[in-house]
Amino acid sequence: MTKDIEHEKGTCGLLTRRSMVRMSAGLAALPAIGALFGCDKPVSTRGQSGHPASTRRKLVWIPQAAGDWEVPIRVGHMEFCKLAGWDYQHIGNPVYSVQNHLDQLNDAISARPDVIVTELESRGMVSGFKRALDAGITMVVIDQAIEEEAATLRLGVISEDPLSTGKINGTQAATWAERISGKKQGVVLVGNGNPGSALIDTLQNATQNAVAAYNHDHGTDFRTETFADSAFDDIATSMSKYGAHIDQKGDSLVALVGLGGESAVAIWKTLKERGIPPGKRIAAGSPDIFSDQQTGIEEGYLQWGIDQDLLVMGFMSAASAWLKINAGYAYWSMHNPGEVILKDDIAQVRARTNEWLARAKELNLIAA
């Protein structure tokens, strides 16, 4: 059984962590190579790297909902901007709505940066993208996108692959549900902290499909149910909701799946608070791997997480803009399939998380 789970690591993807890092390193060298061959005319030599930089540009990152999840993306952006000698600005509203996101985008357009990196998570954002492109701003889609709209705008998308991540997530949920509960049937409850978001809804559907596929392959009869868990709003409310669901489902509940790190933390805290022994009765996990989730996995309340390489995603999105502006390369899409993280992997994941957390502290991005 362990083998089945382990088997999924890095096998169903288009792009592995290692290849992304390798590509990042290659891209990181581009400014220096460009300067060496006189491809651009260095205007200033700013930036900590000491490399001569091209014209000083400004990159603005607008997350659809500012928060802890996007700190590694900011670190990735800042690393690239330092390397390229670009200015960097992070704006964003912690409360998500399409209008909030669009307002932030319109404000950023007014400031006329060279590059805007943001999500295209809703068709409501298309008008803002068009305005930005008409204004000559290089737009990079990251994290979430409606692929058809991005294609119409001739933009690539740098994000996780929600279909692949959802498949891993659902398979993990069913596998651990069977192993922990010892049952062949039961309810896999999927909590959605942001219903209506294109990526999370796709992730949810893919998770449900993966559970159905697992049923087909293993002769089980796990049934998925979804609900809005409020985890992106308030953890105490979310915990109450998970608690009520645990009461409602009783023994039929075999797995709790949170479609986001906040949801996973709410699940972990609820299981602990309810006195359900770690790794007994109910399996739990999510398609993220925040620091607190890592603790939940270490303690045994959560069984799996999925790393989406947000640090590299941030770096690559900025590098992609550099390639477009300085070398005229067309946009391309990169979809990270996600990497399963189990208890045995936590030490390694913790180490690399601590690396970017330390960097985030150095850059004054976070206090913790």
Place this chain on the structure above:
Amino acid sequence: MQAGPAHGSLANSQSQSKQSVLLSRLLATRELGILVVATLAFVCFSFSAPRFLTVQNLVGILREASLLCIVAVGMTYLLVAGEFDLSVGANYGFLVTVFAFLVVLRGLTPWLAAGMVILLGLVVGAANGFLVTQVKLQSFIATLGSMAVLRGTANVVSGGYPISARNDSLLFYRVIGGRWLGKIPNLSLLMILVVLIGAVVLAKTRFGYEVYATGGDEESARFSGINTARVKLICFALTGGLCGLIAVLLFGWIGLAPYNTGTGFELRVIAAAIIGGTGLFGGRGTILGTLLGALLLGMLTDGLILLGVRQFWDGVAAGSLILVVATLDLIVQRSALRLAEIVEA
């Protein structure tokens, strides 16, 4: 010994009059409507949702209502005094971040940090009160502004990244997150204590009388020698201090300070007070009603989940409940008024 016909008729009439007065007083009790609705909801959920009437579930409802109810006590004081505070959710989020910052990143003992955070909450509340009573800003504007400032400051302090406790086996976490007799969450016991003190002060003390007088008719209260500005300032400070208290309780309970803590919390707090019969325009409301309002809100969220109702109906149900309770309250009040007129006649 038998009474004569005339004497008997007088006695009957007196008895009817007493009953009418009693009924009139009962109907005038603001908690009656909410009590009826809460009882009906409790009975309905008990029969229709199989796991509703279990100790664990009822304790869950109590705990869910606890943090909400503690701040709703302060909000009731404010509403009775004719003001309200939209910044309670942001203040709660800000204070939990500050608490985590002090404990985790500055190494303060949780007990000392708790005192400091509650004090900071009082100061933030008093600042709101100052803006309203001295600068003469409307409480809507003043607290809307402070809501944005506090939410932003919390993100500046934390960088938008949650701060987790490093050692949640300390006595502090065991006390806050623990249960009395292994059943009742300690934070719910604290809520009961806050409710009791709040109820007694509001109903039985001179200060409580001044709060009602200030909200009932501010000008008359001022002419009667009540320092209405001071009363309002204290109510704002109290609400802020209670935000500090629940920030401490949240961190002690879950050992985590999520950056988004308290999003939308202000509306639930105001809803609990309004459902509990507190008037939006001052002079009316009780802590008991607020407690019932908070419990009803918690019971509704929980009960709907247990019934398997789709989550999006949660908001619809809470909103409808406010409308039903407000309408019921109006009907009860009108009936009480009519009955009082009949008794007087």
